[in-house]
Amino acid sequence: MTDTPKFLLVDDLEENLLALEALLAREGLELHRASGGDEALELILEHEYALALLDVQMPGMDGFELAEIMRANTRSQHIPIIFLTAGSEDAARKFHGYEAGAVDFMQKPIEPTILRSKSSVFLDLFVQRQQIVAQRDKLVALTAALKAADLQKNRFLGVLAHELRNPLAVLSSGVALLELPMDDLDTDDVKKSMRQNVRHMTRLIDDLLDINRIEHGKISLKKENLDLGEVLPHALEIAQPAIDAGDHELVVNLPDEQITLNADPARVVQIVGNIVGNAARYTPNGGRIEVTILNDADHVILTVADNGVGIPSEQQSIIFEMFGQSDNVRGISGGGLGIGLALVKQLVELHSGEIRLVKSVLGEGSVFEVRLPQSR
Incomplete structure (x- = not known):
């Protein structure tokens, strides 16, 4: 079972966070809010995010610094980052943002339709990645199960050969003894041993047949x-x-x-x-x-x-x-x-x-x- 996808919203202004929540809210998506870089890093340690939307201009740790820390951490380096800024839209600023690890750079005021469209892309990618990981895990488990079944089959064949070879050897020896022209040969012990080994082989074969009947629903009880x-x-x-x-x-x-x-x-x-x-x-x-x-x-x-x-x-x-x-x-x-x-x-x-x-x-x-x- 996959986890519910989550977005991380980081902005120092409460009204901006409320506006982002209103724009992005949908069924099957969790929105986590952080009012600063330190709070965001704490959340990143606890959760996996499909997308992080970071305000650039925050007191203390700004959005660029937060993105650089995220990219340096193996747990968060894969999280897509969209920068949101009310500042000037110059090329140097955008370059700084992309250099810090952004996948996109959006100017405030945010166009709701564009934000929803872009965020949906990252949400779909995240869900697809979760499905691929789940399928991979299933394949790994199936491969392990097949290897175990193959090992079990080989072990069973080895045991079966051993369990059948020993009584067959006794039967073969018994037949050879009974064929000898010896008047003083005590055949009672030979016959007893042969009967015991025939019973042993019969029990093994009957067990195998019963297992097969049960697994195919062909066994019925006569109560x-x-x-x-x-x-x-x-x-x-x-x-x-x-x-x-x-x-x-x-x-x-x-x-x-x-x-x-x-x-x-x-x-x-x-x-x-x-x-x-x-x-x-x-x-x-x-x-x-x-x-x-x-x-x-x-x-x-x-x-x-x-x-x-x-x-x-x-x-x-x-x-x-x-x-x-x-x-x-x-x-x-x-x-x-x-x-x-x-x-x-x-x-x-x-x-x-x-x-x-x-x-x-x-x-x-x-x-x-x-x-x-x-x-x-």
Whole structure:
């Protein structure tokens, strides 16, 4: 948003200032008055002016001296100056005025039509300059956003390649082992590892597809009245491989009363499974993950707390953005693509709910809270 254009009127006579105000007043223009050079300089320090109209013959600092000071100051040197004088109209005087930095020299008594016409030119130039500056700033911001998006895209492709290459390597090795003619080969562990990596790849691809569906408005919820206590075990089952891999302690706190939601059961499973799975992946081995369900008036509150790596304070604002992984979790094996929480946020909001990061401390862990409306 641009500032309202302003003119500076400088004259030691009050009646002259009133006359200039009457001539130049219009909607969308501010007129600031100064009765001398010192007062004018104070105003210049506070405001940006589209035009300055200076009386030449003022006691103390005259108009020429004021113009010279303005031209010597980087803040005011660009302000167009029109001199107003009741003195003689000789060439030397005009030369002095232009040398001091004037763009025009008008003789009193002022012709109203000419003054309005000339001032309108400088007003239009000022407005155009403001528009150009605003457009420039938008282009700078857009360029920065495009660079950030390009960097984010490249980082995402690198993470995607890493996340897909590792399970593919396991699958390739598993297939090679199963093809070996070894009667004593224990294939159970090989098959288990292969199944785990297939699940991991499937989860990544499903998340990508869901994000695409949501962004194109192609995802629909199949809501029904459900008991959260019955759905929760299925959600925790999704995160169980990551919990087992990290040898974590999982603590679940449920209220005694039944908790009923009007929600899509598959999406609730996905929401809880993603958050708990994230906590498991970003918590060092032997950690603790606590899932708590509470009733709060019209909402159900799900809290997931861990004692994992935590999120730096300066990066906590981006974790719900697409590919918004924190720097200190990048490179963790199986850390995902950085879309899990972005997907969870969109699924929660589709249910008219809210997700937030309650707190996170580096080296101490994080606490996430999801609020979903109860069914009526």
